[in-house]
Amino acid sequence: MTGEAPTLGYGIGWRPEIDLTVERLPGVDFVEVVAESLAPRRLPASLHALRGRGTPVVPHGVSLSLGGAERPDPRRLAHLADCATALGSPLVSEHIAFTRAGGLEAGHLLPVPRTREALAVVAENVRIAQDHLPVPLALENIAPLLTWPDEELTEGQFLGELADRTGALLLVDVANLHTAHVNLGTDPRRVLDELPLDRLAYVHVAGGIERDGVWHDTHTHPVPEPVLALLTEVASRATVPGVLLERDGAYPPDAELAGELTAIRTAVGRAAHVR
Template sequence: MAAEPPALGVGIGWRPEIDLTVERLPGVDFVEVIAENVNPARLPESLRVLRARGVPVIPHGVGLGIGGAESPDPRRLAHLAACARALDAPLVSEHLAFVRAGGMEAGHLLPVPRTRAALSVVAENVRRAQEALPVPLALENVAALFGWPEDEMTEAAFLGELVEMTGVGLLIDVANLYTNQVNLGLSATAALDGLPLSELAYVHVAGGHSHQGVWHDTHTAHVPQDVLDILSELCARVDPPGVLLEWDDDYPSDGALEGELDRIRGAMARV
């Protein structure tokens, strides 16, 4: 990233279903909001309250499709930019993922083929996005259900070269690293060793469920200890600017969410 990322602390994903919970949870240093669910001209009252308190709010996109062969949709980029301005956001984040082609939606955040040809396309898409956004962009690694047979490099190597080519920041989801470790046999520790963590913007942590030997990153359960262990491994390598808990459905009590944030702080402090 062109500038050093801001110090964010420990945060939680803001969702309309838990807006009042997020407002009253102690120790929430920043929040993240799904950009596609926000109208920048009519921000939810809860987000305005948090901003008035000085809590940073990061727009997090899920539909830009920066990993696709087509250039990013100017309308989607304009929406992300408007969200960033309305929220006075320190940065914007999105996924390094393929989501559509020829007007057809995949319905999932699909992995990008890690080839030299794909890297060139993605780098150009990133540059276009950076030009359209008023704040720095950070890209998130995804949880992959499969790997492309033509892959020429690891995800860490692909992201490393992309960062070198574009200066884009990284949003590292340690739950996704765990998912790929369980489902695809890809070592999370090896990924951390290969990633350019000096360009880390912040970190995602989340829970999920195992079904018939496959780990599903559902964001609807307590964070497994194995995911917190990967967070500790990351913190042993770099001091993350921020760590954020994602919880997207089947919301627990306020006390349970507060306990999850405390577990995250504990994992960070273990190093």
């Protein structure tokens, strides 16, 4: 299914370790949950509570392997669709990456070769996924540690053409743009120049750490200023339907998470002055 992006507001990734924190944090307009962690017919009580008070829940896939040469696994697609239905979700999201090949699981989101041939394969995979999903699909850029040789397209061109061909929405992860900048020398603003930001569904922000010149997208550190600056950049160029804070470990006290949400709102607010 294709469609327009709903207004989501500001949110945080729901995790079992911080379920009560997420429920009581002020200013949480929506949450995102890793689809592979859910049993759609046995949803956690916390998600029922959030849904009961009208908080949208977005299933976020990590294993469809849309960037792989193999077609998407029908069972994984059915699971993602079941999660969206059980949660009454307005959309679902997944990464432009591959996670398996030849029957082997990588256990990691691997970058897709940015060639015309690969683009055609990924576009068909996305269309297959859309046909099996009851809600629109948003596609996310990943945090890269490497690129493939002989690439024909930039990241922005690849994602932009993919969105144009499929009608999919975009989930722009500004932390991943920062990762690509540090690790590969990519200019994040050029990527944004090449993206159809009118297809923007929402934005991810997250923290990380640099070690020996390599940026690690850990999701266990506070969001750094360069990532917030990129969020402001996106918001200065387009209407941002939603922004979500990702945190996957080393969870700080509630007040610190609330402070990060405030910093995110402030970063978006700065865009009005940029305009």
